[in-house]
Amino acid sequence: MSVWSALVGQESAAAQFRRAAADAHAEAEDPAATSAMTHAWLIVGPPGSGRSVAAVAFASALVCPDLGCGHCRACADVASGMHPDVTVVRPSGVIMGVEQTRGLVGRIGVMPTRGDWNVIVIEDADRLNEHADNALLKSLEEPPPHGVWVLCAPSLDDVLPTIRSRCRVVRLRTPPIDEVAEHLQQVDAVDPAMASYAARVAQGHIGRARALATDPEVRVRHQRVLGFPHRLGSVAGCLAAASEIIGDARDQVGAVAEPLEAAEVAAVLRAHGEGGTGAGSARSRASSALKELEKDQRNRRRRLLRDELDRVLLDLLGLYRDVLAVMCGAEVQLVNAQARAEIERLVAQGDPATALAAVSAVSHARESLAADGSEELVFATLALKLQQASSGTARAGLPRR
Ligand SMILES: [Zn+2]
Numbered sequence: 001m002s003v004w005s006a007l008v009g010q011e012s013a014a015a016q017f018r019r020a021a022a023d024a025h026a027e028a029e030d031p032a033a034t035s036a037m038t039h040a041w042l043i044v045g046p047p048g049s050g051r052s053v054a055a056v057a058f059a060s061a062l063v064c065p066d067l068g069c070g071h072c073r074a075c076a077d078v079a080s081g082m083h084p085d086v087t088v089v090r091p092s093g094v095i096m097g098v099e100q101t102r103g104l105v106g107r108i109g110v111m112p113t114r115g116d117w118n119v120i121v122i123e124d125a126d127r128l129n130e131h132a133d134n135a136l137l138k139s140l141e142e143p144p145p146h147g148v149w150v151l152c153a154p155s156l157d158d159v160l161p162t163i164r165s166r167c168r169v170v171r172l173r174t175p176p177i178d179e180v181a182e183h184l185q186q187v188d189a190v191d192p193a194m195a196s197y198a199a200r201v202a203q204g205h206i207g208r209a210r211a212l213a214t215d216p217e218v219r220v221r222h223q224r225v226l227g228f229p230h231r232l233g234s235v236a237g238c239l240a241a242a243s244e245i246i247g248d249a250r251d252q253v254g255a256v257a258e259p260l261e262a263a264e265v266a267a268v269l270r271a272h273g274e275g276g277t278g279a280g281s282a283r284s285r286a287s288s289a290l291k292e293l294e295k296d297q298r299n300r301r302r303r304l305l306r307d308e309l310d311r312v313l314l315d316l317l318g319l320y321r322d323v324l325a326v327m328c329g330a331e332v333q334l335v336n337a338q339a340r341a342e343i344e345r346l347v348a349q350g351d352p353a354t355a356l357a358a359v360s361a362v363s364h365a366r367e368s369l370a371a372d373g374s375e376e377l378v379f380a381t382l383a384l385k386l387q388q389a390s391s392g393t394a395r396a397g398l399p400r401r
Helices: 011-029 051-063 073-079 098-109 125-131 134-141 177-188 192-202 206-214 216-231 235-271 287-327 337-349 352-370 375-396
Strands: 040-044 086-089 118-122 147-153 168-171
Touching: 011 051, 011 168, 040 051, 051 073, 051 086, 051 118, 051 147, 086 098, 098 118, 098 134, 098 147, 118 125, 125 147, 134 147, 177 192, 177 206, 192 206, 192 337, 206 216, 216 235, 216 287, 216 337, 216 375, 235 287, 235 375, 287 337, 287 352, 287 375, 352 375
Parallel strands: 040 147, 040 168, 086 118, 118 147
Antiparallel strands: none
């Protein structure tokens, strides 16, 4: 399988990258040839569309003699993160500081050791915003002859105009549900029924679909989110349900962040001579570096929490979309076909107007969260609005279906 088979539903983006890689190889062979190769790229696409997969596939195609065959040594080394000419900066690492940015600028300037190109992939280019100094901007504008920057971000708005104006943009789309299901079957050996359930519920987010298909805990949490509207009996119930859902998300974030944080602290202490024989303790020598790291780690936790809560809200949107579909008798595939009982209960409690009010309350909650609203406030407001919408119908005695 070539490196492109990991990209789901992105034929047009893959074709652009393949063309560019072919041009890049031609340019390397004959520097005098006019080439359409660009040295600074920006891949944008919704979460779960496969931005980093696309970036790494492109990097493989640049360093593989066969444009990303998927089975040569170069492709294998890129896949395992061992290729000396491909650097991937991942969001799970320490948040980028200006020193690291400058390190990358220096790194892209060196001659590649094995092939013709030196590629740096930055998975979360929005993290560059704070530290996008002139050295980086200059390198994006005039990358060294053998250097290729590949930046990734959810949307153009997430990236500084000074950065995006220097890059060639490739857009990814939300992958179609059928293709996500097929991908899970082929690549992760998930059985067809589970693959189709996971792809539907994840609504085109490949990583989320994979987690749903392969981790029972993730399925249990999704089911709990679908129960959220049923736990909103009283005002107290609303507040309790809201804080429960945030507590759940925080636990999730903790499980992901804690091991990373411990490893990062250990790395800083090692760099400051822990275990060595120098005078004074490594912890006191490292105190300012540790303080900086702590701040970055707090920021990362906040980002992870936002992402997790946005997933919760997307699950709720999927649920109310199903409720509306059933109310209107629409002949569409339900996102949560496995949760027919939860859907029917909401159908029985409301009417299309209350379901629409719920959809708009959830959408509003997503906007507030994205605009940096307090998580507690956003979810408490949402719970109260959802409760009000359904009890409003009950009081008015509106016809129900
Ligand atoms: Zn290859």
